[in-house]
Amino acid sequence: SPSSIPPALPAGVVIAGNLVAEPSSAAAAAPRGGASSAAKPAPPAAAADRFLARVALALPAAVLPGPADPATALLPQPRWHHALLPTAARCGGLSRMTNPASFAARGVEFVGTAGQNVEDVMRYKRKEGEKDAVEADAKEMEKRLDVLEMMVRFTHIAPSAPDTLGCYPFEDKDPFVLDPIPDVLFAGNQPAFATRAVSVPGHGKTVRLLCIPRFASTAEVVQLALGDSARRCGTLRFRDEADEPKVPQRPAEARD
Numbered sequence: 001s002p003s004s005i006p007p008a009l010p011a012g013v014v015i016a017g018n019l020v021a022e023p024s025s026a027a028a029a030a031p032r033g034g035a036s037s038a039a040k041p042a043p044p045a046a047a048a049d050r051f052l053a054r055v056a057l058a059l060p061a062a063v064l065p066g067p068a069d070p071a072t073a074l075l076p077q078p079r080w081h082h083a084l085l086p087t088a089a090r091c092g093g094l095s096r097m098t099n100p101a102s103f104a105a106r107g108v109e110f111v112g113t114a115g116q117n118v119e120d121v122m123r124y125k126r127k128e129g130e131k132d133a134v135e136a137d138a139k140e141m142e143k144r145l146d147v148l149e150m151m152v153r154f155t156h157i158a159p160s161a162p163d164t165l166g167c168y169p170f171e172d173k174d175p176f177v178l179d180p181i182p183d184v185l186f187a188g189n190q191p192a193f194a195t196r197a198v199s200v201p202g203h204g205k206t207v208r209l210l211c212i213p214r215f216a217s218t219a220e221v222v223q224l225a226l227g228d229s230a231r232r233c234g235t236l237r238f239r240d241e242a243d244e245p246k247v248p249q250r251p252a253e254a255r256d
Contacts, residue, residue, distance in 0.1 A: 017066020017114020
């Protein structure tokens with residue numbers, strides 16, 4: 001879908017989890033060693049390191065760990081270890097964040113996760129036998145926005161932890177309490193893009209809710225206007241050359 005954001009230089013990029021993923025069944029079944037071993041792709045962490053280093057040299061970047069990344073499954077997930085990103089970790093433009101993450105950019109306060117908190121609550125909202133959504137329609141995405149709105153109004157971003165969402169035990173402080181209320185609350189690795197602006201009584205602010213789509217399946221990134229009081233947002237889709245329609249070439253005319 002076309003973005004409603006006017007063209008401008010980006011202030012930075014946030015990768016909301018799942019920078020790497022488990023190999024596909026076809027890749028896992030590929031033969032190891034032998035003559036084909038030289039053509040094997042680089043390990044996921046090494047490829048991620050090179051990618052983040054290139055991004056961080058161009059503009060500020062932040063990366064959260066996700067359920068498919070090399071990190072503990074318990075929330076809060078610790079930031080990517082610098083040994084896994086030896087090149088990117090030395091770039092001053094890269095911020096390795098925890099999941100959930102809290103940060104500010106140009107005066108806008110953000111709180112976000114890689115999406116595990118939303119996925120876990122959605123399991124309570126599905127009927128018995130209904131599977132987790134891979135592709136979502138508008139109704140599914142409205143339910144996910146309802147979950148994010150509930151988290152804002154309850155000022156808690158992991159209401160199902162520790163019952164069905166694994167987390168570390170904390171004695172003195174709950175790290176999932178929203179205090180203060182952010183300007184933007186996002187959840188990564190969602191089936192599709194969705195957004196909503198909600199007013200929070202008693203806090204005097206409007207919170208922009210964002211469902212960030214899985215890039216691996218949608219090839220979409222979310223753009224957010226930081227300098228706009230309405231926090232306008234939209235998506236930008238990347239195309240693969242393989243997806244471009246093939247234009248038939250006219251045969252060359254015969255020459256004498």
